[in-house]
Amino acid sequence: MGRSPCCEKAHTNRxxxxxxxxxxxxxxxxxxGEGCWRSLPKAAGLLRCGKxxxxxxxxxxxxxxxxxxxxxxxxxxxxxxxxxxGNKWSVIxxxxxxxxxxxxKNYWNTHIKRKLVGRGIDPQTHLxxxxxxxxxxxxxxxxxxxxxxxxxxxxxxxxxxxxSMSLSFSSPTPSEVFAAADxxxxxxxxxxxAVPPRRAHAICLPLEEGQHTH
DNA sequence: AAATCCAGCAACCGCAGTTGC
DNA sequence: TGCAACTGCGGTTGCTGGATT
Numbered sequence: 001m002g003r004s005p006c007c008e009k010a011h012t013n014r015x016x017x018x019x020x021x022x023x024x025x026x027x028x029x030x031x032x033g034e035g036c037w038r039s040l041p042k043a044a045g046l047l048r049c050g051k052x053x054x055x056x057x058x059x060x061x062x063x064x065x066x067x068x069x070x071x072x073x074x075x076x077x078x079x080x081x082x083x084x085x086g087n088k089w090s091v092i093x094x095x096x097x098x099x100x101x102x103x104x105k106n107y108w109n110t111h112i113k114r115k116l117v118g119r120g121i122d123p124q125t126h127l128x129x130x131x132x133x134x135x136x137x138x139x140x141x142x143x144x145x146x147x148x149x150x151x152x153x154x155x156x157x158x159x160x161x162x163x164s165m166s167l168s169f170s171s172p173t174p175s176e177v178f179a180a181a182d183x184x185x186x187x188x189x190x191x192x193x194a195v196p197p198r199r200a201h202a203i204c205l206p207l208e209e210g211q212h213t214h
Numbered sequence: 215a216a217a218t219c220c221a222g223c224a225a226c227c228g229c230a231g232t233t234g235c
Numbered sequence: 236t237g238c239a240a241c242t243g244c245g246g247t248t249g250c251t252g253g254a255t256t
Contacts, residue, residue, distance in 0.1 A: 014225085038240085
């Protein structure tokens with residue numbers, strides 16, 4: 001009740017995006033910047049709901065997306081961050097420049113889970129699975145360990161649990177790289193707290209050409 | 215060569231949190 | 236202060252292409 005649906009389903013396109021729709025969305029965002037998703041479709045001449053536009057932009061059209069195979073290093077980072085944060089895909093994505101939460105989530109479900117199982121590690125708990133292993137009480141067992149779990153160090157001894165961290169990397173952390181690459185992304189996405197700010201409020205600023213590295 | 219199965223990815227759905235009025 | 240609007244997140248679904256039988 002109370003809340004209106006995010007869009008008029010009867011008057012919006014659904015399913016795969018066409019090239020024309022992509023072009024409209026890109027052109028609009030280049031001209032007006034991200035944000036104001038609710039009004040964007042109408043303004044851009046798209047028959048999509050704002051959510052759909054946002055998703056398409058973030059997961060597919062953003063110019064700073066890497067796309068392509070994950071490297072071994074990225075694999076390991078994802079595993080470590082997942083051990084620390086659980087299914088906080090957006091936070092994990094924040095540590096991997098050019099990767100999106102959806103992409104990482106998919107990659108986790110399709111590749112990494114299997115990889116961990118192959119190593120004899122339970123992907124949810126990050127605990128070794130011993131033969132009959134009680135480590136997997138089923139998916140009903142709730143969220144993966146949050147950072148506060150006392151046994152964390154046992155499970156991931158090489159992890160730096162000081163979440164003020166961004167980990168013990170000596171080289172610039174991905175987030176630093178991110179911040180350097182995109183000053184606008186700065187503090188709002190601080191991964192330094194286990195529970196990052198929910199959002200950086202939408203700012204309708206025009207993107208500057210060349211702001212993103214290709 | 216055709217049919218079936220499976221894996222991967224893109225997109226949707228519903229909910230929770232935040233903000234502004 | 237409470238409520239409604241809006242955004243963002245995580246889980247899930249469905250489609251597509253490749254591999255296998």
